[in-house]
Amino acid sequence: MAVWFQRIFLLLLVSICASSDFLENSDFESPPLNLPSNASSSDFVLLDQNTTLPGWTFQGTIQYVTSTDMPDFGHAVQLGEDGKINQTFIAKGDVLNYILTFSLIPGGQNCSSSAGLSVSGPDSNAVFSYMHKYSKVSWQSYSHNLGKWGNGEPINLVLESQITDSESNSTCWPIVDTLLIKTVGVTLDQDSGNLLTNGGFESGPGFLPNSAEGVLIDAVPSLIQSALTQWSVIGTVRYIDSKHFHVPEGKAAIEILAGTTPSGIQTAARDTSEGSRYNLTFTLGDANDACIGHFIVGVQAGSAAQNFTLESKGTGSGEKFGLVFKADEAAAQISFTSYSVTVTKEDVLCGPVIDEVNVHLLGGTASVKPTWLLLVFALLYVAVL
Template sequence: MPRREPATARSTRCVVLFLLAGVAARAVFAVNDGLLPNGHFEQGPDKSQLNGTRVMGRDSIPNWEISGFVEYIESGQKQDDMILPVPEGERAVRLGNDATIRQQLSVTRHTYYSITFGAARTCAQAEKLNVSVTPEFGVLPIQTVYTSSGWDSYSWAFKAKHSTVWLSIHNPGHEDDPACGPLIDSVAIKALRPPHQIKYSMLRNGDFENGPYIFPNTPWGVLVPPILEDEHSPLPGWTIMSDTKVVKYVDAAHHAVPKGAGAVELVAGRECALVQEVSTEPQRSYRLSFSVGDAANGCEGYLAVDAYAARATLKVTYESHGTGGHKRAELVFEAVAEQTRVVFHSSNHHMKSDATLCGPIIDDISLVPVHAARRLRM
């Protein structure tokens, strides 16, 4: 007859299992808008878990799981003749050959979220990052640099299919020097509201008040990827049409924004377009109104935006001194189909004095039937 386990042993084992389950449960973090747990990587591995700068243990960085060639970098650290800057705090991670960092999160099913993170190139020539929340992923090129510091903030959106998900950032590159990979710092998340129509407009999120998370201490905005890499736009209601280029989402805290808290800077010339499709009635006239200006970020010269709707086009030119300002424009068109695509892009490429790309900003976009527009003016 098998010996029965004493009651005290069973009780102890149950307590241990309960505590282990509690630890496992705490490892899945319910997210709020803002930095993920240890999203700035200021909590680092013990020295015993480092081989030089390389992190050796899978769970050595608190709140993160790693694989591949991952390094823990301190601000000002040098690689050959190159100084590795860290924009937020004192520490970041570098993803070498086939390296991944990931974190498990508790989210709300069927909700749309946007991830924002900082990234900087180092010594590889064609760096890119695979951002994923299973089963969705996107490959974000980070070849083009839009800031003088070398750091850019990138966004990527997903729809939560499950209540617990893994967020992964992966460097798929393979270089002769395994340390030649991008630096990552400041990873945040934000729940996106369903795209809304602004008052008296047929367009959704035409005021750009709904967009990706912007770090309070970073004055360079957030890059929004093309639809080829992200079917769920971090700018709800809008699609970014391009092969590899982006638009930049900017905030009123750091930029001159025509109206409200957010706007879009068209930083890629004709290579990237901001697009929204809207239901229309064929042979009916509509009025598309929008603001064009500069973000007070030193982008000087004659900035121009091309707008398209149905068969109508309009070029709006704004003379910028790089100190802010905007003007209003209108395009009246006749719909030719039940769906009309509204398109905006910068007419040209522009650069600031530090040789970084810039462009006109666009904001406060509205679309109304012409007869409705007349009533509103009465």
């Protein structure tokens, strides 16, 4: 029972750390001040040196978007050539990881190229681009880890356009809307006996309140810089919630999206002993997002590697699998990689869901759900003794 108390405590800790009040005017619903008199008749209003955007400072070409095809999101900003917006907020309390989630919208039609969006904090930077194959709607949610901060430190969040094709004559400039910052503890408690941290993926980026599409996490080779706590990312994965997708356990899981190259996640099982044998267990399923196909997931644990397959009907499923391996070092590498390119009827990339990842010393105490039958056997065993 202690295992489940720990899981409940972890979920409460994660939910307490989520916050949206770090940024002022994070959804751009507070309109710019000193707008030109004819601004109300235009969907895109160019901001100049006489205009003030509440909560934000800006440089270069910035347009305030007064009408989008996202009725739930409303107003937004477009970052044109050399466009940059920034806001400084203050870290609260103890040192925590600050994770940003934001929505990205393509800025035009019939463009020969799309400009990227550079997102950075004081010691972090990443470039994002809208990719049509990742969403059935005209916008996407992305995440970025701004780093570890605390004790009243100022954090300067900077978003700026970045040209990816200098030879293009027609560029779609990025539109940004609805930013959410979530704080996550630097260290997380592990389930009893599980040598992995965040094996249930309950600690990750925040979900935007009006989003039903999950949150995309682009390639992040570092565990420290990843928005998915203690997991690095290869390619692109989707962080999904139980409110809008099928999640085998808890409130969140990972959907691996393999495109032209494989995608996946990787971590390390701590405190393993070289030469000792361990059991890796996990749940493989689908997200109930009409993803129909033959999933092939390559799993590596220490020096052992094996492919696992699942026939998905796209209606929400989950099957438990396991792999016994021998540790070849003190921190055995654990990875899940999808080689299957699967798409929905809307031609959107989808793929296998990974959840409930556990590593236990073979013969040790496993983290299993208590049942009345097991309790009965336990009581009988104690009575015999």
